[in-house]
Amino acid sequence: MINGIRIKVCGITSLVDAEAAAAxxxxxxxxxxxxKSPRYVSMEKFQELRAxxxxxxxxxxxxxxxxxxxxxxxxxxxxxFVQLHFPNDTxxxxxxxxxxxxxPNQLWLAPRVPPGKEMDPAFFPLADHVLxxxxxxxxxxxxxxxxxxxxxxxxxxxxxxxxxxxAGGLKPENIAEAIKTSGAVFVDVNSGIEASPGVxxxxxxxxxxxxxxxxxx
Numbered sequence: 001m002i003n004g005i006r007i008k009v010c011g012i013t014s015l016v017d018a019e020a021a022a023a024x025x026x027x028x029x030x031x032x033x034x035x036k037s038p039r040y041v042s043m044e045k046f047q048e049l050r051a052x053x054x055x056x057x058x059x060x061x062x063x064x065x066x067x068x069x070x071x072x073x074x075x076x077x078x079x080x081f082v083q084l085h086f087p088n089d090t091x092x093x094x095x096x097x098x099x100x101x102x103x104p105n106q107l108w109l110a111p112r113v114p115p116g117k118e119m120d121p122a123f124f125p126l127a128d129h130v131l132x133x134x135x136x137x138x139x140x141x142x143x144x145x146x147x148x149x150x151x152x153x154x155x156x157x158x159x160x161x162x163x164x165x166x167a168g169g170l171k172p173e174n175i176a177e178a179i180k181t182s183g184a185v186f187v188d189v190n191s192g193i194e195a196s197p198g199v200x201x202x203x204x205x206x207x208x209x210x211x212x213x214x215x216x217x
C-alpha cells in the first residue's frame with residue numbers, strides 16, 4: 001500500500017514480473033485465465049509459478065465466467081481472491097450461486113457494462129469488491145482505454161459498503177489524475193506498464209508506483 005492506495009498489478013505471466021511487481025510495492029498480483037487474452041496463463045503454468053511467487057502480494061485469479069463447473073477449479077488452487085468478469089445482464093440468482101463456491105469475502109465482481117447502461121446494484125451485496133473496467137467490444141479488459149472516472153466516483157460515494165477497484169487504461173502519465181477524479185483508493189494496472197502484451201516494462205512499473213506516491217504524498 002502506498003499512502004493509503006492499494007495496487008494490483010494484473011496480467012502477470014512470469015516469475016520475473018511477479019518479483020518486480022512485489023519489489024515495487026504491489027499488494028496484489030493478477031493472473032488471467034481467459035484463453036483469448038494475450039496475457040493468458042494456464043492453470044498448469046500458474047502451478048509451476050506458485051511455489052516461487054513472492055510471499056507478500058495476494059494472488060488473484062482473473063476469470064471470465066462460463067459455468068459453475070469451471071468456477072470450481074479456482075476454489076482450492078492457491079488464490080486469495082477470484083475476480084470474475086461477466087455480462088451486466090446476468091440473472092441475479094446465477095451470480096448468487098457463485099457465492100456457494102467462492103465466498104463473498106474472496107469474490108471480486110467485474111460486471112461488463114455497455115455504454116449507456118448502468119451497473120446493476122443488485123450484485124453489490126454478493127461480493128466485498130467490485131472492479132470497474134472500461135467496456136470495449138473486443139473483450140474483457142486489457143484494452144488500454146481509460147474509463148469514466150467521474151462515474152466511478154459517483155458509484156463509490158453512493159455505495160459505500162463496497163470496496164471499489166478502478167481499472168482501465170491506467171499508466172504512469174494519468175494515474176495522478178485518475179486518483180484525483182475518481183477518488184479511488186484501490187487501482188488495477190495492466191497494459192499501461194507493459195513492454196508488450198504479457199511482458200511488464202519494469203521501468204514503467206517503477207514509474208507508476210512513484211507517480212502514485214507523488215500524487216498521494
